[in-house]
Amino acid sequence: MSRCRWSCLIALLAASVGHAMAGDHIALVGGTLIDGLGAPPIQDSVVLIDGERITAIGTQSNLPVPSNYRVISTEGMSVLPGLWDMHVHLMLNGHSDYTHWDKTYLNRLADEIMPASAEQLLLAGVTSARDLGAPLEASLSTRQRIRDGIIPGPRLFISGPFIQKKPYPGTEAFRWGVADAKDARRKVQQLAAAGVDVIKLIDQDEMSDDEVAAVVDEAHQHQLPVVAHAHRPEEIRIGLKYGVDNFEHTGLATAPEYPDDVIRAIRERTAQMSKGPLFWTPTVEGLYNYDYVRDHPEALDNNCWQRGLKPDTIADIQQSIAHPEQIGYFQITPLRKVTLARKIEQLRQSGVVLMIGTDSGIPLKFHCQSTWNELDIWVRVMGISPMEAIRGATWWPAVMMKQTSDLGSISVGKYADIVAVKGDVLRYIDLLQRVDLVMKSGKVYKLDGAPVDTATATP
Structure with missing residues (x-):
């Protein structure tokens, strides 16, 4: 034919x-x-x-x-x-070894991994999701097949590859480095021309001011919001300086709270009504629930995360999470857990708008379980009212992504x-x-x- x-x-x-x-x-x-x-x-x-x-x-x-x-x-x-989940990774599905996963499954992302992740999210009640960080063509293909009704999944809002100073070895397919400010603009222009919905900026404290400014300015010229990591104080400082729209994670490792100057800068930004809300996606569930999952691994046996995956993929993931206590990704997580409530309190008192996002797909965290767990921790542990939590998973994401006329x-x-x-x-x-x-x-x-x-x- x-x-x-x-x-x-x-x-x-x-x-x-x-x-x-x-x-x-x-x-x-x-x-x-x-x-x-x-x-x-x-x-x-x-x-x-x-x-x-x-x-x-x-x-x-x-x-x-x-x-x-x-x-x-x-x-x-x-x-x-x-529900919306504002921070998912369709290219991941709970495997504990990123290096192995990236090498083994890169050519299976578009046909197997990302469609499986999308369907798992949808069946968990996530009808809209923001996918942050994946190869561009696989992201575009998955989003289009969902739109066309070929595969089931949430409405996808994609970033394609991360933008950062230098990609980690072996991650060049989904992390784009920038050589200088002109190159930063070119990379954003390329993503905008391809049709992404958002620009994802990470490790911005390793970039020059000119490079960060170029990324944010070029994105905004194309009507694209910029989402940035908040793992380190300087990432937040430089992100606020140049107009990042949405920060991700609570960050700051085991530090008990955000530095005073960071909180002052956040408050100064949230006081500027003409700029609209400053959005923050804290992604606390994966950290807070780690030790519980480690000690009560029954949830890992729930086969909802296996839907759409091939038998060898399932076996590989199962082998990688057989000993949760040995996973290096979570080495200092028990020390970080005790800092989360204070950081959430600081953010809420500073006037940011919190949105539900989970980092779904990271080790031990599956697309069929992450979103409800994030809502549960917000309400049960962080003292956020159920109505506010639900709005953080429905209304506010639609506001942030300028979708309130439809969603x-x-x-x-x-x-x-x-x-x-x-x-x-x-x-x-x-x-x-x-x-x-x-x-x-x-x-x-x-x-x-x-x-x-x-x-x-x-x-």
């Missing part, structure tokens, strides 16, 4: 799958609706969905369900916007990206570990706690 005939067949199959997955007319009836905007929950709610979008919201007493709508009961359930809340006219869980999630946030309903663009991917055949996306 000619190349043209193959491409035409693939296009027809993609179109037919997309048509078969159309949600048509669906009514979600009976649940407690948490809209993502912070409004009081709506009891006995009714949400009407026509195709991809929400057409009406009300209650069983004031919004009748038309006879041509398929009813999905949400009685006894919390209904909320599809971030359950509102008339927006995409029907909706999840539901049995019980009161505002009282028991960890109910999100068992998402019963997952809908994206009106298409049902999970119902009654079980994945739906994604070839038809109907029960």
Whole structure:
């Protein structure tokens, strides 16, 4: 068969799958609706969905369900916007040895690893995700196949490769170094031309001021936000100086808190209303829960993380995490754990907007488990209210990524990206570990706690 005939067949199959997955007319009836905007929950709610979008919201007493709508009961359930995870790594899936993983799986990222990670996230209730750091072509391909309905996954917002001063040996496929300010601009221009959604900057304290300024300025000229690491005080200082939009991680290793001058600089930035919020993705779950996972490794046996992976990949990951206590990645983590609450407190008092992000894919941290665990630590340990935590996983990410016209809340006219869980999630946030309903663009991917055949996306 000619190349043209193959491409035409693939296009027809993609179109037919997309048509078969159309949600048509669906009514979600009976649940407690948490809209993502912070409004009081709506009891006995009714949400009407026509195709991809929400057409009406009300209650069983004031919004009748038309006879041509398929009813999905949400009685006894919390209904909320599809979750966002603002820091995932689709190219990783919990393996403990990055050097081995990068060498072994680079050529399997696009066809196996990233699609598997995407589906695992979606079935965990993550309907939008920001993928930070992966080879450009694999990132673009995965995002496009999800958009075309060829593979299931969340709406992807991608950075492609990291931008840094010099890539670590063996990571050149997904870490781009810069020689000088002109080269920094060229690299950002290349990413912008390819169609990335965000620029990821790391180790910016190893770059010159001119290079950091060039990255941020060029990104902003292309209407791209800049996300930067906050592992070291100088990374934060130089990032604030040149206008980074979103910092990642709590950072600072075992230091008990952020230095006073850093906190003053953050407060000065958050006081400038004309610049909008300063966003921060603290990614605390992977650190806080490490020793629990080490001592209670039952979660590692949950085969949800194996979905979509080949047997040899699964075996390789299992072998690498057989002894969690020996993983070098977490060597000082128990010492860092005790600093997290204070750093979160400092950030909140300084006026930053916190968003849910997990670093999902790092050793021991799987895409099917990370997001709900982050929400749980925010609420149970960090003292953040369930409503604020949910907004950090729904509304604020949509604000940050300029998607509020379509996403971030359950509102008339927006995409029907909706999840539901049995019980009161505002009282028991960890109910999100068992998402019963997952809908994206009106298409049902999970119902009654079980994945739906994604070839038809109907029960």
